[in-house]
Amino acid sequence: MNNVQQLLRKEFELLRTEMIAKYEASGMKTSGNWAKTVQLQELPNGFTIVADNYIQGRSAGKAPPSSVIESWLQQKGIAAKAENEISLSSLAYLIARKIAREGWKPKPGFEDIAASVATPQRIQDIIDRVGQLYLQDFTNSILNFLKQQTE
DSSP states (O other): OOHHHHHHHHHHHHHHHHHHHHHHHTTOOSSSHHHHHOEEEEETTEEEEEOOOGGGOBOSSSOOOHHHHHHHHHHHTOOOSSTTTOOHHHHHHHHHHHHHHHOBOOOTTOSOHHHHHSOHHHHHHHHHHHHHHHHHHHHHHHHHHHHHHHO
């Protein structure tokens, strides 16, 4: 792995770590499963970060599984107010139905955790550092080539 790839890997790993930290600080964390899906992937020409996108919201349409909502309710410690009112499974069904009808959006300020960490300024700083290192490596390669030609 050359210097440019090492720097890119380091920068993208920092972005990944900060995305997870912001998610955990957001209050959206329940099971912690989303953080486990945030992965750094190496591409032929660089790196990318991939993750499940359910934390960005859900459009109206199909209902999420009630069992997932019920699990979320349990993890959050949410229960029906009184024993004779509504069961947890019924509450989960009603929430799933409402999400199907209206969709769901995260709390304001947490709409896009990735964009809040990978800001345009941050990306430009990475590009500048990588560009300088790439130019240095490229210049060294040319100088080494020219040196070999004169020997």
